[in-house]
Amino acid sequence: LLFTSPFFAQCKRGDAYISNGVFIKDSVINEVCNLWQNYLHSKPDSLYDNPYWNSAEKKQYKYFDLLTQSEINNVYMYLPYYPPSILSINREGEYYRIRTLYSEHDSIFSDPIAITNVYAKREDGKFKLYNSLPIATSNWRRHTIGSITFIHPQYHTFNEKLAVRLSQFVDSIAFQMGSPTRQAEFYFADTFDELMRAQGFDYYLGEGNNNPAAGYCDSKNVIMYGGGVNEWFPHEFVHLYAVPKFPGADNYFHEGIATLLGGTRGYSLDWLIRHADTLLTVNKDFRIDSAFAEGEWGKYADIDYITGSSYIFGGLICKMLIEKGGWELLKKFGSYQGKESRYRILQEEFGVERKDTGTFIRKKITEYARK
Numbered sequence: 001l002l003f004t005s006p007f008f009a010q011c012k013r014g015d016a017y018i019s020n021g022v023f024i025k026d027s028v029i030n031e032v033c034n035l036w037q038n039y040l041h042s043k044p045d046s047l048y049d050n051p052y053w054n055s056a057e058k059k060q061y062k063y064f065d066l067l068t069q070s071e072i073n074n075v076y077m078y079l080p081y082y083p084p085s086i087l088s089i090n091r092e093g094e095y096y097r098i099r100t101l102y103s104e105h106d107s108i109f110s111d112p113i114a115i116t117n118v119y120a121k122r123e124d125g126k127f128k129l130y131n132s133l134p135i136a137t138s139n140w141r142r143h144t145i146g147s148i149t150f151i152h153p154q155y156h157t158f159n160e161k162l163a164v165r166l167s168q169f170v171d172s173i174a175f176q177m178g179s180p181t182r183q184a185e186f187y188f189a190d191t192f193d194e195l196m197r198a199q200g201f202d203y204y205l206g207e208g209n210n211n212p213a214a215g216y217c218d219s220k221n222v223i224m225y226g227g228g229v230n231e232w233f234p235h236e237f238v239h240l241y242a243v244p245k246f247p248g249a250d251n252y253f254h255e256g257i258a259t260l261l262g263g264t265r266g267y268s269l270d271w272l273i274r275h276a277d278t279l280l281t282v283n284k285d286f287r288i289d290s291a292f293a294e295g296e297w298g299k300y301a302d303i304d305y306i307t308g309s310s311y312i313f314g315g316l317i318c319k320m321l322i323e324k325g326g327w328e329l330l331k332k333f334g335s336y337q338g339k340e341s342r343y344r345i346l347q348e349e350f351g352v353e354r355k356d357t358g359t360f361i362r363k364k365i366t367e368y369a370r371k
Ligand SMILES: [Zn+2]
Pocket: 235, 236, 239, 254, 255, 258
């Protein structure tokens, strides 16, 4: 009978499945459900003045739906492959929380990529959509120092000394890049999953495990996320300034400069070099040449879990460049486009032929590690 109800039929239009647990006979629930479905059909993965989103957040954030700027990329990009199921619509104070599962199905199992939370509230009498982040973090502590607003859960005691250190670091990066400082929001917590939760991910593919220090830079909205870190979080802030300045640069430039200046996963580049030297001494069969060529995202070519190719090799190249010719030489590498530039800069500045890259890199790792 439920399936033949006119309310259900009305709400079923489009591609979203509505769980039988969502009581759409309630006119308000139905209105919220329709709003969300309309939004899902309004090309949410592209940026325009979307009529279903609230106006305050459209003013505050350039890419106002923060689920489009996440660790797992733009969640709506997956809609054709992971169709949405609306799981629940819960009233929470003045808001309604809409929980949606994005999942692939076969006849028996479900393979979800995410469960998201988005909120609805009336604006001038009509329901509009709201991000989870400001609602979920409304009782977090906020401190503004220089260009950065530090935002953290109440269980953390703010360390002003480290915050000042980060603020000064950011000022110096901006100066070196010749960019004005950007007013940034920096959310940090004990785990990255907490931040994803706050951003609106009830679940995401890859959550949990042995969550080490991890970060994400939403460069478009100037929001930084750091999990398992404290106020001193330089790596992602390097990206915040280097990415817009050198948008076409090789990933080895971007991860290299961020690791050189800010370390990665809580380790310094020097530590990473010593660690790689030890690993490579043990693992003599490791093919540096293919790892060096591959490592666009460091995913399949990593020496180990924490030693991603772009961090160690990119970091090494950037270190050699800054020692040889300072920031100007580093920026020259950044001005080159794409993956080929890692070979081009080694050739131009250190006379390394492409076929000798692996041997050269291995030699340099040993040199720096044993200094
Ligand atoms: Zn990075």
